[in-house]
Amino acid sequence: MSPRSEEANTQIKDDRQKQILCSALKVFIHKGFAAAKMSDIATEAHISYGLMYHYFQSKDEIYAELVRNAVDSSRRVIEQVSAGDMEPIDKMRALVARIFKSVGEQQSAGYSFVLMMEAMTSGVYPVPVMGRVHGSGRPFDLLVHVIEQGQYMGQIAQGDPAELVMTFFAAILGLASLKVRGSMAAMPDPEILMRIFRPA
Amino acid sequence: MSPRSEEANTQIKDDRQKQILCSALKVFIHKGFAAAKMSDIATEAHISYGLMYHYFQSKDEIYAELVRNAVDSSRRVIEQVSAGDMEPIDKMRALVARIFKSVGEQQSAGYSFVLMMEAMTSGVYPVPVMGRVHGSGRPFDLLVHVIEQGQYMGQIAQGDPAELVMTFFAAILGLASLKVRGSMAAMPDPEILMRIFRPA
């Protein structure tokens, strides 16, 4: 009841939520949404099964929260890179480097990126994702704009910019999936992927 | 009991098995292994729920059979392409064209390819897949050999061939996933992907 214990409780509550979300992210990535059991997440988070439901209403809610976070953090990274004063081609290079690094080092940013992409590729998940990714000011269209600038400056190959971004996203999705799930020892040389932008 | 009905029964049995496998492939690709229900497969195949278990012992068995088929058919395609008398770079081009076409037209070959790749990226499925993909005479290594030849002839960019093949596989996995699940209207221009092989 004292002010001190209230603060402490708030702190605990915050910590637990982050702890659960972090554990859930790992489990969802490794097993997929449907195969991931709430008990898996509880075990990973080192808490009891029932406590999960003290912090989240359902498995869907946890997943939805994770996807929101993933899309937002991905958008921030892309915004930050695309707003810089680099050449367009170097913006893409910087983005690839950053994503490859976080995926390669198994940071939560890497997991988040995979989660966002997987949520995009599936209709069975409880969150509509495309609307958060595709649209003015959203991750996808920010990159399309960078590509268009690069094409105008002759740094990036001609052709439909959206097609190029999709191929770019797809390749990263595939690479990240293979890496995160242990089918690949390390992320490849980023310059291999950068070649898809190279003009004729 | 007559010879004729025995033959007919064998025929029916064969047809039903193929019918179930074909339906299961679609369902597994669209919903994932865990989310795919046996009832979904039965509905898709227009048969009763119980009949599934007359032809297969379990959901795992169906999945295992599908992965076996997928790896084998992928291997045949890659063997066929790699054994041809084209230039190495054109072998890769032919392979990309063939995969893009079957994925784009939603042929079962396209689904099979996605299934094989997804089975590779997950440890939760009931079949060990990497051993069937990676190894002498297996899909992965056949392509590594084509790449090495292309590098020797100066048609393909230098660098670790295995890294290049992995990136190639990953990009196709991502593109096929996006396409098969409806996040992409059409497969992109194959030449975009071919650029990852282009020498400096």
Added chain:
DNA sequence: GTCTATAAATCGATAGAC
């Protein structure tokens, strides 16, 4: 061979003690 009905198991969600 094919179906319907049911058993058995799994898992998400809740209740209630501490």
Added chain:
DNA sequence: GTCTATCGATTTATAGAC
């Protein structure tokens, strides 16, 4: 705030009639 125990719904798998 945290736990254990249980409910209820869903789904895999089986049994048995036709």
